[in-house]
Amino acid sequence: MSDLVFLLPELVLAGTALVLILIARHVSRAQAVAVSVVVAAMAAIFSGWAFTPEAPEAPAAMTVVFGGTIAADGYARFFKVLFAATLALAALLSVKHVDTERVPPAEYYALLLLASTGMMLAASAADLLILYLGLELMILCAYVLVGITVNRPIANEAAIKYFLLGSFASALLLYGIALVYGVTGATDFAAIASAVSERNLTRHPFMLAGLALMAGGLAFKIAAVPFHAWAPDVYQGASAPVAAFLAAGSKAAGLAALVRVCLAAFAPEQRIWSEMLAGLAVLSMIVGSLLAISQTNMKRLLAYSSIAHVGYALLGLVTGTPDGASATITYAFIYSFMTLGAFGVVIALGERGEDLLAYRGLAATAPVTAALMFLFLLSLTGIPPTAGFVAKFAVILSAVRGGHVVLAVVAVMCSVVSAFFYLRVAVMMYMMEPQGAAPARVPGAVAAALAVAAFVTIVGGILPDTFTAWTVPPSLGKTPTEITRALTR
Amino acid sequence: MVSLNHYLVLSAILFAIGTAGVFVRRNLITILLSIEIMLNAVNLTFVAFGRALGAADGQIIVFFVMTVAAAEAAVGLAIVIALFRHRESLNPDSWTALKW
Numbered sequence: 001m002s003d004l005v006f007l008l009p010e011l012v013l014a015g016t017a018l019v020l021i022l023i024a025r026h027v028s029r030a031q032a033v034a035v036s037v038v039v040a041a042m043a044a045i046f047s048g049w050a051f052t053p054e055a056p057e058a059p060a061a062m063t064v065v066f067g068g069t070i071a072a073d074g075y076a077r078f079f080k081v082l083f084a085a086t087l088a089l090a091a092l093l094s095v096k097h098v099d100t101e102r103v104p105p106a107e108y109y110a111l112l113l114l115a116s117t118g119m120m121l122a123a124s125a126a127d128l129l130i131l132y133l134g135l136e137l138m139i140l141c142a143y144v145l146v147g148i149t150v151n152r153p154i155a156n157e158a159a160i161k162y163f164l165l166g167s168f169a170s171a172l173l174l175y176g177i178a179l180v181y182g183v184t185g186a187t188d189f190a191a192i193a194s195a196v197s198e199r200n201l202t203r204h205p206f207m208l209a210g211l212a213l214m215a216g217g218l219a220f221k222i223a224a225v226p227f228h229a230w231a232p233d234v235y236q237g238a239s240a241p242v243a244a245f246l247a248a249g250s251k252a253a254g255l256a257a258l259v260r261v262c263l264a265a266f267a268p269e270q271r272i273w274s275e276m277l278a279g280l281a282v283l284s285m286i287v288g289s290l291l292a293i294s295q296t297n298m299k300r301l302l303a304y305s306s307i308a309h310v311g312y313a314l315l316g317l318v319t320g321t322p323d324g325a326s327a328t329i330t331y332a333f334i335y336s337f338m339t340l341g342a343f344g345v346v347i348a349l350g351e352r353g354e355d356l357l358a359y360r361g362l363a364a365t366a367p368v369t370a371a372l373m374f375l376f377l378l379s380l381t382g383i384p385p386t387a388g389f390v391a392k393f394a395v396i397l398s399a400v401r402g403g404h405v406v407l408a409v410v411a412v413m414c415s416v417v418s419a420f421f422y423l424r425v426a427v428m429m430y431m432m433e434p435q436g437a438a439p440a441r442v443p444g445a446v447a448a449a450l451a452v453a454a455f456v457t458i459v460g461g462i463l464p465d466t467f468t469a470w471t472v473p474p475s476l477g478k479t480p481t482e483i484t485r486a487l488t489r
Numbered sequence: 490m491v492s493l494n495h496y497l498v499l500s501a502i503l504f505a506i507g508t509a510g511v512f513v514r515r516n517l518i519t520i521l522l523s524i525e526i527m528l529n530a531v532n533l534t535f536v537a538f539g540r541a542l543g544a545a546d547g548q549i550i551v552f553f554v555m556t557v558a559a560a561e562a563a564v565g566l567a568i569v570i571a572l573f574r575h576r577e578s579l580n581p582d583s584w585t586a587l588k589w
Contacts, residue, residue, distance in 0.1 A: 132553075132557075133553060136557045140561060140564055144564060147568050150571045153575045153576070153586060156572045156575060157572070157584045158587060159568045160517065160569065160584070163568055164524075167524045168508075168524060171527035174531045174554065175504060175530070175531045175534065178531050181535065233587040236587055237587055
């Protein structure tokens with residue numbers, strides 16, 4: 001019974017979503033938004049309240065509930081709060097689109113809630129089956145959210161591309177889980193780690209195949225090259241708030257799952273997954289940065305930028321140390337807010353927000369919106385004093401400390417390339433003649449979401465310790481020394 | 490005597506057939522079916538491993554996977570129907586508004 005306390009955030013979100021669907025015909029848009037934001041706040045409070053703070057120097061023992069399937073640690077709490085925040089911001093950002101595109105409000109917000117439930121489950125999973133179910137719950141809702149505007153052919157096309165590639169990747173992930181289960185006889189992370197190190201299975205062919213398949217499945221979820229093909233199409237075809245929700249939430253959920261699987265379940269295989277992830281990171285950074293240069297659609301540009309950012313985020317995890325994992329988590333957190341902010345500006349500008357050329361002279365017609373966009377672009381580039389700099393600094397530092405100097409050099413070079421296409425938008429906004437009339441007034445809800453994103457981006461840059469203090473690495477099934485001993489044996 | 494390896498080879502073949510179907514076939518319904526074949530290949534792997542290990546986990550996981558596969562098929566078919574209403578074609582190549 002007391003175990004249920006740890007699932008309160010998920011239960012509240014899923015319960016509200018089901019009630020929303022049941023009474024869908026009587027729910028107005030304003031009510032649905034209010035309910036979503038309130039429930040997101042409740043979920044955040046519950047996740048903070050349910051977990052007793054653990055001593056920061058001893059996160060080694062994994063606190064598990066529900067027979068070892070759900071982890072109740074600081075890592076899960078951190079991600080639950082992050083997903084609650086993503087949900088609240090996405091709910092606020094969706095206001096305008098739900099009205100103009102005639103989306104049924106109750107269903108739309110119920111899907112947002114259920115997708116967030118899946119993200120939270122994936123982040124707190126201590127068992128491969130729960131991890132799979134959480135990710136599937138998230139992505140099944142995401143398919144529907146992408147295609148929810150059935151009258152727009154482009155949204156349908158994005159949805160089917162997302163669905164086909166996504167189900168294929170899910171099948172890969174599941175096959176990997178099956179092979180790992182077959183070799184180790186277990187699906188929970190602690191048992192896998194101990195079985196691998198005790199029975200010396202690190203080089204078992206099924207284990208290696210399982211690892212590769214799982215890495216492929218999870219790489220799709222975070223849109224790392226070469227599993228990135230869906231991201232630009234889906235972000236462009238989906239309406240902007242859905243794209244924002246996917247870019248922030250589903251990417252963070254994929255990273256959360258990946259970090260925990262690597263550190264908790266496959267710690268004895270660290271050398272193998274480090275190499276695989278290093279490859280994914282390098283490819284993502286280079287391909288994402290280079291392809292973003294030629295984009296003329298803002299959402300597509302942000303999609304390629306998200307691919308590059310996932311490459312940076314993986315740099316921390318590649319080192320395989322708890323500090324590196326913390327850097328990756330910090331990156332996921334800060335990236336969520338800056339990408340929500342950038343998409344928020346696209347939403348605030350309405351129809352014209354999607355065309356890159358429409359940003360010409362925006363500083364003259366809409367100075368506040370342009371200033372916010374400038375802030376988020378600076379942060380995405382990684383220029384101090386924004387939070388993006390802190391995040392990028394943390395991952396590059398951990399890569400250098402872990403001896404991956406080449407990766408760090410590639411990251412810095414890609415940052416320079418990315419400065420070109422981010423700051424080009426800034427140049428357009430501030431140094432070119434205005435095009436057309438001033439954009440329409442920004443709805444209050446969108447403005448509030450933008451303010452929150454801007455707040456985190458600025459505070460995270462000036463006072464980096466405010467947020468990094470929460471980013472604890474996932475608790476491990478065994479203490480790090482035990483794992484090192486098993487490795488050296 | 491049918492051993493564990495027989496089942497594993499069969500499921501690997503099924504998985505390969507499904508994978509090939511996803512990439513080769515040019516009909517959305519056939520692609521959906523190929524994905525189902527992949528998932529059922531995984532189910533066979535789970536059941537075979539569960540039997541070989543003498544544990545019930547493998548069988549129980551299959552029930553969850555079947556539920557997810559059913560939900561996935563429902564969502565996939567809904568998207569296909571929405572697509573079909575716009576253009577009377579099930580060929581994925583006829584959808585080119587978004588460049589790959």
